[in-house]
Amino acid sequence: MSLDPKELTKCLKEVKKAQDSLDNLLDFVDLMKNIKESFPGDVVTPAEKIKEISNTIAPYIKEIKAVFDAELNKVPINDEEVADAAKKLVLYHGDHMQVLIWAEQQKANHEPDSYWWKYWDGITGNVKEDMAQHQKQL
Secondary structure, eight states: OOOOHHHHHHHHHHHHHHHHHHHHHHHHHHHHHHTTTTOSSOOHHHHHHHHHHHHHHHHHHHHHHHHHHHHHHHSOOOHHHHHHHHHHHHHHHOOHHHHHHHHHHHHHTSOTTSHHHHHHHHHHHHHHHHHHHHHHHO
């Protein structure tokens, strides 16, 4: 059984947390190197070991991210779900232009042709259609 887009996105958020934790660990290593002169004990040697281990781990985190990204990008966009989401956004915000601007900002956060890029592209398309229909009625 494969994961749905929301579950895959949750996994990607956890991968991001792992990468952020690794980045924090490397910041810690830099801090230890910077205080080596003012600290009587040897903090550089263990810090270097931490950096070695971190450098070993980093490619595996990227590999896991690539697997989840690839799986997510295989999932087809549900046009009905996107249309419903667009309607709800317009209803909630009450302004087509505000929703279009926000959806374009969301789309810009993702790689072109990725799942979420296509999702937000679908939202903008549906909002534009709805906006055109409302303008015809005026």
